[in-house]
Amino acid sequence: MQLYPAIDLLDRSVVRLREGDYEQVREYTDEVLFVAQSFQRQGADWLHLVDLNAARGAAAVNRDLIAAICRLPGLKVQTGGGIRSLATIEALLAAGVSRCVIGTAAVRDPDMTAEALRRWPEQIAIAVDSRDGRIRVQGWTEDSGINLPDFALRMKHAGAKTLIFTDISRDGLLKGPAVEETRKLKELTGLEVILSAGISSVEDIAAARDAGLDGAILGRALYEGKVDLADALRLARQLPQPAATRPVKNELPADEPAADESAVTAWNTLAGQSQQIWQALKKDAAGLVCAITVDAATGAVLMQAYQDQAALTRTLETGLLHYHSRSRNCLWLKGETSGHYQHVQAIEVDCDADCLLYRVKADGPACHTGATSCFFRRLEEFAQTAEQT
Known part of the structure; x- marks a missing residue:
């Protein structure tokens, strides 16, 4: 089964809508090429890209970003949103798009759609976007x-x-995909059918694969760390399993992580000294200390952020890594929204006392893109991206 990590573009940023509602937008980042590269680095060979501005009939403000993504080596792009003419399809294919997705025009301009299918039969997909059994x-x-x-x-x-x-009622909600409905659609038509909306776990991906579906689109679950892309790709590429051998779906984790009591006890003994420790550390001009986080088992670097005194104190009190969010100017418990808590195993101070190194057991990926580590781009790749922008 082919897996398609998704990027939804609105005003040149990566976003997700709730049930397709433009009034319910969650913006993740404006580093669009960075996200595409992260998916590519984790093993994706296809990308599903939706131009939400064009879908509403607005100007093609994202077209140059789509072209830049298409220039990434080894990554095929399937794109939709606002494709309502043969000229638009020609322009997108010329820009390097591998497959164009026709939605509204398939309903309102069947002659154009039929001509597009005649000209480019392998490079056109039809969006079947449904709510309550009716096409939207x-x-x-x-x-x-x-x-x-x-x-x-x-x-x-x-x-x-x-x-x-796409079952629109499931889009962006992480409440499970419409696997059975998609299977029935494939059975009805005999066509290649790709599942979209609702995937929240690797078990959902396994269910889609085992139902014989041809592909699945993965969106919000990636951005919120519910699914690791590399693991999902490996699972999707396996042969379907008979129902009797499928793994039982695990219960979702509790909102709060299980405490590592020995680690918490160790840091609690230092929590009372947090003020003295903080005073002895050298801060930057903003009054912050650099914090580098590595995997305690492998030593792999996971991320780099900053701490103020409150973040250091809460880390020592709880054994869970807290940072200071510079963009929001507030205390930030890593994992409070994604569930990817970082359990502190050891803390080290560098020779100049201006940087802390945390060795952690992580409950999931460190990066907001779904990558295990925030450090997955080689400098030469970054340089190519800089040239394109």
Whole structure:
């Protein structure tokens, strides 16, 4: 099964919408090429990219970013959003896009869609975006009045080879994908069908694979650390398993991590000295100390951030790494939203007393992109990205 990590672009930033609602936007980063490179570095060979500005009929403000991503070696791009003419398809394919996804135009301009399928049969996919069994258009904001099975069969007769099925009610909610509905759509049409929306765990990916689906799109679960992309890719590429041998889905972890009592006790003895420790450390101009975090078992560098006195004190009190968020100017418990807590095993001070090294057991990836470590780009790759921007 092919796995497609997703990037949704809105105003040149990576975002996720809740059930396709433009009023419910969560912005992750404006480092779009950085995210694409991280997916590529973790083993992705396809990327699903949605231009949300174009989907609403706005100007193609993201087109140059799409072209830049297409120039990344070894990464194929499947893109949708605002593709409503043959000229747009030609321009995207010329920019390096491997597959264009037609949505609204497949409903409102069947002649153009049929011609696109005739010209580029392997490079066109049809978006089957459904809520309550009816096809939605115009960035999912309008009900077309067409039911899902009729539309899917209509597209098959027009020459479509690939469908991308989205149950809009599951999009961006992490409440599980519509695996059975997607399987039935594949059975009905006999076409290649890609599952979209709702994946929240590797078990969901295994279920899609074992249902015989051709692909799955992975979005929010990556950005919030619910799924490790490298692990998901390995799982998706395995042969389907018979139902009797599938692993039982684990219960979701509790909101709070289990305490490492021995580590907490060790740091508690130092918590009362946090003020003296802080005074002895050398701070930067902003009154912060650099904090480097490494994996206690392997020594691999995970991330670099900053601490103020409050972050150091809370780290010593709880045994969980706290940082100072410079962008939000507040105390930040690593893992409070993603569940990827960092359990402190050892703390070291450098020779100049201006940097702390934390050795941790991590509950998940350190990077907001879903990568295990924030350090996965070689300088020469970064230089290429800098040239493109």
